[in-house]
Amino acid sequence: MEIPKTMRAWRVHAYGQPSEVLVIDEVPVPSPGPGELLVRALGIPLNLNDIDRITGENMLVPPPLPTIPGMEVMGIVDACGDGVADWQGKRVVALAKQAFGGFAQYAICPVTATFEIPEEIALPDAAALYFPFHLAWLGLHDRAGLEAGESVLIHAAAGGSGSAAIQLAKLAGARVFATASTEEKLDLCRDLGADVAINYTDDDFAQVVLDETQGRGVDVVFDNVGEAVLQKSIHCTAYNGRYLMMGFASDKHYADEKLIVPRALSTGNLKLCGVMLAYAPAAIAPVMKRGMGWNFVPDTLGQHIASEIHGLYASKQIRAVVGRVARFEELPGAIESLGNRETLGRTILGMG
Secondary structure (H helix, E strand, O other): OOOOOEEEEEEEOOOOOHHHHEEEEEEEOOOOOOOEEEEEEEEEEOOHHHHHHHHOOOOOOOOOOOEOOOOEEEEEEEEEOOOOHHHOOOEEEEEOHHHOOOOEOEEEEEHHHEEEOOOOOOOOHHHHOHHHHHHHHHHHHHHOOOOOOOEEEEOOOOEHHHHHHHHHHHHOOOEEEEEEOOHHHHHHHHHHOOOEEEEOOOOOHHHHHHHHOOOOOEEEEEEOOOHHHHHHHHHOEEEEEEEEEOOOOOOHHHHHOOOOOHHHHHHHOOEEEEOOOOEEOOOOHHHHHHHHOOOOEEHHHHHHHHHHHHHHHHOOOOOOOEEEEEEHHHHHHHHHHHHOOOOOEEEEEEOO
């Protein structure tokens, strides 16, 4: 397929609310550098982190404006940079370069964060599986070492990573406590396998957990909400439990602010586990550690997780949770709905 010289892309020229600042521009199609791929989008998943790229909040290194937000894409590799020619024509899911550039007809994606996806997984599911299931797998298995017979508290359980975590936790043989804000969302949690579904707007989730566990608490807390649930979640974590710090959806300003009280950890006799979904090859990881202090996930583990997830999907042991498929042109309203917690599962932009 011949690659056009220009493409349509949603860009931000000044930071603000999505419906006010996102505009569709005609821009040049980018060229992949060494180790990079040019992916022609077939489906674009929306993420909460994308909102920060639009509003200008909570970014470590803001890019120069105008910029194309969008951190994730599913599509076909139409061009390859040096060293990765074997990816040509493959059907993939990928994180966009530096978590920008995904809201466009074409996106540059590093091969390290790109995974081939079988033809048997059709859209929109093909675009919905990557980020939430990789993140949930890393938290529950790589960090927490979840075992059969243990219990897990999953916050924002009707969202992308929450709905994935329910399914993976149940497959591991765990008892699942799920929190959500509406009956519709709680029904979804139960349908996915949650044993106890808690409406956190009506009930004190910590007290429900303690009552249901005879005062012991849960073995694992899957927290992608952050500050709003932190203290109560620590309160209902069991002895030697694992607290997974997955994200900061309630208020991302706390991502870089003092939040954890050491005494709460020591008196809780629990383990605090950070989880960041960012892959790097073995040769690059030490360089990133020295330069940034971060520990990146080995790309070999990413390939293993992708294989596991695709196998579970093929055998119908898990399912993608897609609440809405919107048109590319509907992006501003669709991402505002995501930010307002009005969505179930994932929202996918279709490019057809």
